[in-house]
Amino acid sequence: MNVQTLPASGLRQDVSAANVQRAVQDGCQQIAFPSIVVGDAGAQWTPRRIRRGTYLYRAGSPSTALFVVRFGCLKSSLPGDDGEELVLDFPMRGDLLGADALAGQPCATDVQALEDSEVLVLPIADFEGACSRVQGLRNDLYRHFGAALRREREHLMRLGGMRAAQRLARFLIDLSGRFAANGYSPRAFNLRMSRAEIGSYLGLTLESVSRLFSRFQDDGLIKVHLREIELLDLNGLRAAAACAEPAAAWHAAEAA
Amino acid sequence: MNVQTLPASGLRQDVSAANVQRAVQDGCQQIAFPSIVVGDAGAQWTPRRIRRGTYLYRAGSPSTALFVVRFGCLKSSLPGDDGEELVLDFPMRGDLLGADALAGQPCATDVQALEDSEVLVLPIADFEGACSRVQGLRNDLYRHFGAALRREREHLMRLGGMRAAQRLARFLIDLSGRFAANGYSPRAFNLRMSRAEIGSYLGLTLESVSRLFSRFQDDGLIKVHLREIELLDLNGLRAAAACAEPAAAWHAAEAA
DNA sequence: CGCGGTATTGAATCAAGTCAAACTTCGTGG
DNA sequence: CCACGAAGTTTGACTTGATTCAATACCGCG
Numbered sequence: 001m002n003v004q005t006l007p008a009s010g011l012r013q014d015v016s017a018a019n020v021q022r023a024v025q026d027g028c029q030q031i032a033f034p035s036i037v038v039g040d041a042g043a044q045w046t047p048r049r050i051r052r053g054t055y056l057y058r059a060g061s062p063s064t065a066l067f068v069v070r071f072g073c074l075k076s077s078l079p080g081d082d083g084e085e086l087v088l089d090f091p092m093r094g095d096l097l098g099a100d101a102l103a104g105q106p107c108a109t110d111v112q113a114l115e116d117s118e119v120l121v122l123p124i125a126d127f128e129g130a131c132s133r134v135q136g137l138r139n140d141l142y143r144h145f146g147a148a149l150r151r152e153r154e155h156l157m158r159l160g161g162m163r164a165a166q167r168l169a170r171f172l173i174d175l176s177g178r179f180a181a182n183g184y185s186p187r188a189f190n191l192r193m194s195r196a197e198i199g200s201y202l203g204l205t206l207e208s209v210s211r212l213f214s215r216f217q218d219d220g221l222i223k224v225h226l227r228e229i230e231l232l233d234l235n236g237l238r239a240a241a242a243c244a245e246p247a248a249a250w251h252a253a254e255a256a
Numbered sequence: 257m258n259v260q261t262l263p264a265s266g267l268r269q270d271v272s273a274a275n276v277q278r279a280v281q282d283g284c285q286q287i288a289f290p291s292i293v294v295g296d297a298g299a300q301w302t303p304r305r306i307r308r309g310t311y312l313y314r315a316g317s318p319s320t321a322l323f324v325v326r327f328g329c330l331k332s333s334l335p336g337d338d339g340e341e342l343v344l345d346f347p348m349r350g351d352l353l354g355a356d357a358l359a360g361q362p363c364a365t366d367v368q369a370l371e372d373s374e375v376l377v378l379p380i381a382d383f384e385g386a387c388s389r390v391q392g393l394r395n396d397l398y399r400h401f402g403a404a405l406r407r408e409r410e411h412l413m414r415l416g417g418m419r420a421a422q423r424l425a426r427f428l429i430d431l432s433g434r435f436a437a438n439g440y441s442p443r444a445f446n447l448r449m450s451r452a453e454i455g456s457y458l459g460l461t462l463e464s465v466s467r468l469f470s471r472f473q474d475d476g477l478i479k480v481h482l483r484e485i486e487l488l489d490l491n492g493l494r495a496a497a498a499c500a501e502p503a504a505a506w507h508a509a510e511a512a
Numbered sequence: 513c514g515c516g517g518t519a520t521t522g523a524a525t526c527a528a529g530t531c532a533a534a535c536t537t538c539g540t541g542g
Numbered sequence: 543c544c545a546c547g548a549a550g551t552t553t554g555a556c557t558t559g560a561t562t563c564a565a566t567a568c569c570g571c572g
Binding site for chain 2: 078080081084088099102104105109139142143146147148149150152153155156157159200203242
């Protein structure tokens with residue numbers, strides 16, 4: 001098992017396209033919580049709905065529970081001192097939230113639902129008890145932490161050493177994989193987030209994001225209209241994601 | 257206790273300047289492992305020296321242990337597919353390494369000593385046992401994970417929404433705090449890393465880093481010669497770190 | 513139908529990257 | 543001990559990718 005390989009997951013086994021998408025380079029985001037699914041004594045987890053636009057929690061508020069996203073798409077962001085927010089992640093199915101609770105720290109981020117979503121809640125008070133009862137919960141947790149750190153590293157890589165086009169291409173491939181793992185099509189999906197939010201996440205301005213979408217479309221890599229997006233040329237996208245030379249491979253197609 | 261506040265630490269109590277430096281904005285990097293220091297049954301931790309330039313572990317190798325840095329300064333980096341490395345962090349005293357072991361994953365990063373260093377080693381096989389024996393170890397671990405995530409968030413912020421000068425200023429302030437917490441002077445210290453490594457860490461080129469050092473020096477904020485650095489005007493640096501407008505406050509001093 | 517929020521597009525600017533050269537420091541070996 | 547070479551650093555000139563400012567277009571909704 002190497003870095004790219006994912007741990008076997010009970011959560012994912014019902015998803016048909018998962019295996020295909022697993023290969024889409026950085027698939028690290030799938031965090032499995034088999035112990036939750038198997039469930040038995042894990043009955044402590046209670047579902048909770050979050051309507052679009054509402055917050056699961058806000059930065060600074062006391063952290064009281066762990067959450068696992070069951071479905072939907074959220075946004076976790078760091079509210080900047082200047083009013084501007086910095087988008088850190090778009091948590092989706094299987095992602096864990098509220099880890100600050102374990103450390104006994106107040107919430108460090110805002111978490112808002114980008115669409116109607118549902119999370120499973122485990123009050124932190126019940127955590128130790130649940131751990132001793134549910135075999136594997138703690139291991140799942142460790143795995144999650146590892147995955148979260150790896151995910152952030154990926155993100156750092158995007159922000160640190162990549163061109164704008166690369167970042168966006170990777171982002172799309174990444175999303176494709178995650179949506180696929182959630183049972184949606186890996187080729188055509190619906191961006192839950194605005195250009196501004198994508199920009200913040202990728203360290204770009206919303207205008208740059210918009211421009212790049214247009215350029216990708218002109219190059220025949222994608223078809224995009226507002227938040228509807230279709231990936232036409234996965235390989236081309238991968239090339240754009242990998243290639244430091246934007247004028248190379250996928251640009252040649254421009255002439256055709 | 258809020259986000260900025262640090263947990264009480266046995267590791268730090270002998271350090272005189274610590275309290276002063278604690279205030280230096282994002283002091284989150286101090287991860288305390290009181291349970292190690294208190295030690296008693298935690299005798300499982302064995303020290304290990306790492307000479308400058310040698311690796312503690314390499315990406316891809318099986319992860320066998322947890323490590324806590326006792327002294328020295330290391331570099332953890334993601335070896336890029338293209339040969340270029342991406343510097344993720346400069347672990348120092350109190351920082352935990354090898355968390356991949358908990359998740360049962362192979363090492364994801366290279367970790368190399370930038371100076372002669374020492375780490376404490378806990379073989380992963382002994383981990384559960386140590387947890388049950390040493391009260392608080394698991395909590396320390398959770399705290400560490402929380403801190404690590406918060407630290408990465410900080411880093412993301414730097415890379416995402418900040419100008420080059422801001423990033424470097426924050427980096428210096430950050431380093432100052434960490435060195436201080438390790439018993440060194442917060443005002444004058446020795447950079448353990450090259451310009452290229454700083455650049456990689458901050459998402460800049462080495463030339464940009466060099467230029468910015470020169471500029472800070474011209475503006476009277478610092479004095480720098482090779483890797484010897486002295487912070488002359490902490491407040492000015494903080495202003496540079498905070499201010500999105502590089503031409504503002506601290507630039508006025510240029511005229512004087 | 514008109515309005516507000518979101519997205520696209522264009523033109524001008526600027527920060528940072530790239531390429532290249534000179535200089536310093538340091539370790540090595542003649 | 544000094545000369546040499548390698549590695550790391552500084553600085554300059556130039557290029558360019560991305561931001562900024564601003565105008566226009568579009569979609570959804572009351």
